[in-house]
Amino acid sequence: MTSNGSTANGALVKDAAPQDEKPIVELRGAGKSYGNIRALHGVTLSVQPGRVTCVLGDNGAGKSTLIKIISGLHQHTEGEFLVDGEPVRFSTPREALDKGIATVYQDLAVVPLMPVWRNFFLGSEMTSGPWPVRRLDIARMKKTADEELRAMGIVLDDLEQPIGTLSGGQRQSVAIARAVYFGARVLILDEPTAALGVKQSGVVLKYIAAARDRGLGVIFITHNPHHAYMVGDYFSVLRLGTMELSADRSQVSLEELTNHMAGGAELAALKHELAEVRGVDVEELPEEQDLKAPVVTSEGTAS
Numbered sequence: 001m002t003s004n005g006s007t008a009n010g011a012l013v014k015d016a017a018p019q020d021e022k023p024i025v026e027l028r029g030a031g032k033s034y035g036n037i038r039a040l041h042g043v044t045l046s047v048q049p050g051r052v053t054c055v056l057g058d059n060g061a062g063k064s065t066l067i068k069i070i071s072g073l074h075q076h077t078e079g080e081f082l083v084d085g086e087p088v089r090f091s092t093p094r095e096a097l098d099k100g101i102a103t104v105y106q107d108l109a110v111v112p113l114m115p116v117w118r119n120f121f122l123g124s125e126m127t128s129g130p131w132p133v134r135r136l137d138i139a140r141m142k143k144t145a146d147e148e149l150r151a152m153g154i155v156l157d158d159l160e161q162p163i164g165t166l167s168g169g170q171r172q173s174v175a176i177a178r179a180v181y182f183g184a185r186v187l188i189l190d191e192p193t194a195a196l197g198v199k200q201s202g203v204v205l206k207y208i209a210a211a212r213d214r215g216l217g218v219i220f221i222t223h224n225p226h227h228a229y230m231v232g233d234y235f236s237v238l239r240l241g242t243m244e245l246s247a248d249r250s251q252v253s254l255e256e257l258t259n260h261m262a263g264g265a266e267l268a269a270l271k272h273e274l275a276e277v278r279g280v281d282v283e284e285l286p287e288e289q290d291l292k293a294p295v296v297t298s299e300g301t302a303s
């Protein structure tokens with residue numbers, strides 16, 4: 001695909017993927033059906049090292065289905081999925097991980113009462129000594145966890161504190177540092193900021209940028225165009241399982257992105273219908289912006 005154009009299914013494709021770096025992960029017209037339900041269709045996406053690819057979309061748009069394909073939980077039923085240019089079809093998340101594709105889910109798989117350093121190495125503990133007297137190498141794990149967290153700019157007072165006592169943003173950050181340490185090349189983050197406040201979201205966005213600066217290809221799933229625009233290099237908007245927009249940062253403004261997310265065209269159509277029903281001129285109705293966010297007053301919702 002070259003400059004402004006559209007794909008077979010009508011997605012607005014504003015820019016070709018840059019040719020300088022080879023993509024690690026690539027989807028070409030990929031899709032997934034669950035029996036009769038077509039959850040995803042005709043998705044083309046490429047993930048490059050040192051770039052953040054944002055996938056936006058409303059509830060049910062197919063975001064989780066997309067990352068489940070890439071992370072090896074589900075298999076695509078149409079199109080192509082390539083890693084390092086080779087077609088792949090993962091049967092388990094382990095296979096994805098072996099290719100360096102790590103996923104951080106929103107409900108992080110941590111043991112809340114265990115110390116931070118212990119969670120950092122959970123399932124891949126360092127040991128010392130010959131078998132059968134092999135023991136956990138606690139000193140080395142603590143030191144490494146400390147170094148790795150610092151290298152990402154994450155400063156925690158005490159790695160002995162149970163991970164459950166950290167804030168949501170800090171826990172996400174530890175999970176990101178962990179994936180980097182264990183050799184991830186592609187980091188998938190499924191709505192890491194969805195449950196977080198403004199400040200905590202900022203913390204997570206900072207570490208997304210840090211992972212990118214360390215050369216990882218990041219797939220950042222979010223509902224929030226503002227969060228996406230703060231760190232994103234490339235943007236894909238999904239709607240009802242198909243890709244509605246696919247654009248490089250230089251090709252799309254935050255305003256456009258927000259409009260695509262909010263369904264600007266749908267709102268405009270709705271406005272015309274409303275005008276017809278009420279028998280008034282379209283101009284007499286409030287602006288689309290006002291339709292998107294009803295003003296809530298102490299007496300209730302004002303139109």
Ligand SMILES: Nc1ncnc2c1ncn2[C@@H]1O[C@H](COP(=O)(O)OP(=O)(O)OP(=O)(O)O)[C@@H](O)[C@H]1O
Nearest residue numbers: 034037038039057058059060061062063064065066
């Ligand atoms: N296992 C499944 N079996 C049948 N249908 C499914 C399954 N998983 C997802 N779907 C359907 O596929 C569509 C896309 O779902 P998906 O979970 O990928 O959306 P999403 O963008 O992640 O939404 P959300 O923002 O709510 O997490 C939805 O219509 C959903 O009902």
Ligand SMILES: [Mg+2]
Nearest residue numbers: 060063064065
């Ligand atoms: Mg989802």
